[in-house]
Structure formats: structure tokens, C-alpha cells
Ligand SMILES: NC(=O)c1ccc[n+]([C@@H]2O[C@H](COP(=O)([O-])OP(=O)(O)OC[C@H]3O[C@@H](n4cnc5c(N)ncnc54)[C@H](O)[C@@H]3O)[C@@H](O)[C@H]2O)c1
């Protein structure tokens with residue numbers, strides 16, 4: 371018999387940094403991590419949205435702080451990490467959630483500027499932030515990094531070619547990090563959501579034709595709310611997933627069956 375485990379999902383005394391957490395999936399993840407006991411550090415592009423999100427989490431009894439940071443600016447990423455360390459003493463969990471998609475249409479219509487912006491925010495930013503956080507995790511005996519990709523990273527989504535490519539790159543980057551950092555007890559996993567009802571995906575779910583065509587093919591016959599990503603996030607952040615690294619986890623209502 372092994373020793374009984376109290377609560378594998380408990381995050382008391384852990385510090386979690388979640389990018390793109392002023393709204394949508396990132397805010398739901400930050401709230402869920404805080405409810406499991408973690409102190410959370412939020413970021414987004416505008417102070418106003420962050421202040422509101424921090425207040426929401428504190429009103430529910432969580433510990434939270436946050437500052438604006440653009441994923442493409444190295445100085446913002448350093449300031450974000452410094453803020454987390456100054457406020458809560460370190461970082462144990464990093465959720466690379468922020469992403470952008472400025473274009474919708476075929477590759478032939480996409481220009482270099484769109485390519486560079488998508489790769490900068492969706493791939494280079496997460497890598498650079500993880501590189502800043504890695505030594506802090508190592509100094510605390512290890513940590514968990516969760517990269518937020520998409521089902522578009524598993525199969526290209528029509529008209530979302532560059533975005534899909536960036537999300538596939540993030541899946542590959544996750545595996546590289548997992549392979550290189552496992553020996554440091556830094557676990558790295560990637561989460562691939564299906565269609566979730568947020569501002570980001572509004573063009574898809576607010577168009578009845580697109581919505582019906584997506585839902586029609588889904589085994590669960592509905593799209594999801596951001597809160598439905600919380601269970602997998604807490605799992606990947608906590609001791610419950612202690613032997614899990616380099617994993618690609620779908621939360622997609624069966625979309626990729
Ligand atoms: N909504 C979906 O259907 C869906 C599906 C699969 C994957 N995803 C992924 O989930 C993640 C969150 O998406 P969401 O739907 O919650 O989006 P959202 O638009 O509701 O929220 C995005 C968040 O990212 C922040 N952000 C955007 N660009 C940024 C930048 N350059 N620097 C820093 N922060 C930035 C915003 O301030 C906001 O806090 C993204 O990685 C997205 O690709 C979303």
C-alpha cells in the first residue's frame with residue numbers, strides 16, 4: 371500500500387503566472403487555479419481589464435496581482451516575471467495562454483506582417499517567457515508549464531492557416547521543452563481547446579452557419595465555456611499530473627476523434 375494522498379489537486383503555496391488572463395480562457399484558468407489555492411499573477415495588454423480581473427478573483431477569496439505585458443516585448447516579459455517574484459516570491463506554474471490572430475483567409479492573402487506578428491505573440495513570446503521562468507522554477511525544485519495551443523495546431527483550420535501553423539509550432543516547442551527540461555523537474559504540457567465561447571472566437575460562434583456546421587460534427591453537440599478548461603489546467607498544474615510531460619491534451623468535445 372502506498373501512503374494515502376490528501377489532495378493531489380491542491381495548489382496551496384504555489385504561484386501561477388497566466389498570460390492573457392484579463393478575460394476569456396485565461397481569466398477562467400486564473401480563477402480556477404486561485405480557487406485551488408494558488409496565488410495568481412495576471413497579465414493582458416491593458417491595465418483596466420487586468421484590474422477588473424484581479425478584483426474578481428480577490429472578491430472570491432483568491433490572492434491575485436497583475437500588470438500589463440505584451441507577449442512580443444522582451445522588456446514587458448522581464449517586468450512581468452520580476453513583478454511575480456517581488457509580489458509572491460517566485461513562480462511554480464506558467465500558463466502561456468495569450469495569443470493573437472489578426473487575419474482570416476487563405477495563405478495567398480496573408481502578408482509578412484501577419485506572419486511575423488502571429489509567430490511573435492503565439493510562439494516566440496511563450497518561449498522567451500518560459501526561458502525567463504525556467505531558472506526560477508529550478509530554484510524552487512521544479513514547476514509546471516502549460517502551453518495553450520488549439521485543435522488548429524493538430525489539424526489546420528480552414529482560413530486560419532498561419533494561426534494553425536503557429537499553434538502546431540507551439541505543440542512542437544512544448545515537446546522540445548519537455549525533453550530538455552524534464553531533468554530539471556520542469557514539466558511542460560500543451561492543451562488544445564476546441565471552439566470555446568470567447569471574444570477571440572466570436573466571428574465563428576456568432577455566425578449561425580459556421581456554428582451549426584461545427585456543432586453538427588461534434589460528438590458533444592455544443593461548443594464550450596471557458597470554465598470547462600479549468601479541470602485540465604488544475605490537473606496539469608498540480609501533483610495529480612506528476613508523471614505527465616510532453617503531453618498533448620485535447621479539450622474539444624470530441625472534435626478531433
Ligand atoms: N476561443 C477559442 O475557441 C479557442 C480555441 C482554441 C484555442 N484558443 C486559445 O486560447 C487562448 C485564449 O484565447 P481566448 O479565446 O480566451 O481569447 P480572448 O481574446 O478572450 O483573450 C485573450 C487574452 O490574451 C490577451 N492578449 C492578446 N494579445 C496579447 C499580446 N500580444 N500580449 C499579451 N496578451 C495578449 C488579451 O489581453 C486577453 O487577456 C489563445 O491562446 C487561443 O489561441 C482559443
Ligand SMILES: O=C(O)[C@H](O)[C@@H](O)[C@H](O)[C@H](O)CO
Nearest residue numbers: 520521522527563564565571
Ligand atoms: O483556436 C481556435 O480559435 C478554435 O479552436 C478554432 O480553431 C475553432 O475551434 C475551429 O475553427 C472550429 O472549427
